[in-house]
Amino acid sequence: MYGRITGFDGEALYITAPFSDAWVLEKQGVTETEIRLIDGRALSPAQRKKLYALFRDISLYTGHTTEETKDFLKTDFLARTGAEEFSLSDCDMTTARLFIDHVIAMCLKHDIPCRDSLLDRAEDIARYLYLCLAHRKCCICGKTAHVHHVDRIGMGANRNEICHEGYQAMALCWKHHREAHEKPRDAFNGLYHVFGIKLDGFLCKKLKLGKRRKAVS
Numbered sequence: 001m002y003g004r005i006t007g008f009d010g011e012a013l014y015i016t017a018p019f020s021d022a023w024v025l026e027k028q029g030v031t032e033t034e035i036r037l038i039d040g041r042a043l044s045p046a047q048r049k050k051l052y053a054l055f056r057d058i059s060l061y062t063g064h065t066t067e068e069t070k071d072f073l074k075t076d077f078l079a080r081t082g083a084e085e086f087s088l089s090d091c092d093m094t095t096a097r098l099f100i101d102h103v104i105a106m107c108l109k110h111d112i113p114c115r116d117s118l119l120d121r122a123e124d125i126a127r128y129l130y131l132c133l134a135h136r137k138c139c140i141c142g143k144t145a146h147v148h149h150v151d152r153i154g155m156g157a158n159r160n161e162i163c164h165e166g167y168q169a170m171a172l173c174w175k176h177h178r179e180a181h182e183k184p185r186d187a188f189n190g191l192y193h194v195f196g197i198k199l200d201g202f203l204c205k206k207l208k209l210g211k212r213r214k215a216v217s
């Protein structure tokens with residue numbers, strides 16, 4: 001999403017951001033937003049490399065050319081965010097960052113196989129880890145995942161009945177899940193550069209946590 005600064009009174013910025021997706025606000029109960037100031041630095045070679053790697057993986061999956069894939073993704077990004085037309089030869093870093101994360105969200109949503117771990121391509125890691133939970137994809141290797149609770153839920157608590165909201169979790173395949181239980185938490189998180197994401201109402205509902213269901217650990 002893009003906005004324009006419409007005022008500054010010395011203590012607060014006033015921002016107008018065109019937005020029409022009422023579903024997100026009402027059904028997901030979103031009340032906060034993140035603001036990044038666009039500083040005008042041009043995108044980095046690493047960002048460009050990530051984008052072309054994503055275009056390549058998506059084109060292999062869909063059968064379209066890399067160029068067609070790029071055009072489609074850009075058009076979709078512009079339509080959804082209200083961003084202005086940009087070129088990958090000289091756009092700013094923030095636009096590149098938002099575009100990369102937009103394409104990654106699409107890969108997760110449509111289960112597109114990617115050659116490298118999307119963890120290495122994501123710019124906003126917290127957002128990526130959140131989406132991995134939402135789509136049950138291992139945040140390290142991309143395989144189908146289980147929910148791993150980073151917080152140890154107390155011995156007395158029945159995992160099927162407690163409310164999971166507020167607990168930290170991450171999506172891991174069976175192999176990485178086993179590894180997470182074998183290694184100390186900080187060693188595992190440090191090795192892969194991952195961290196727990198707080199389960200909110202949307203994730204609990206989507207993952208059917210807190211309802212009668214097979215236990216998670």
Ligand SMILES: [Zn+2]
Nearest residue numbers: 138141173176
């Ligand atoms: Zn994995």
Ligand SMILES: [Zn+2]
Nearest residue numbers: 147148149217
């Ligand atoms: Zn676990």
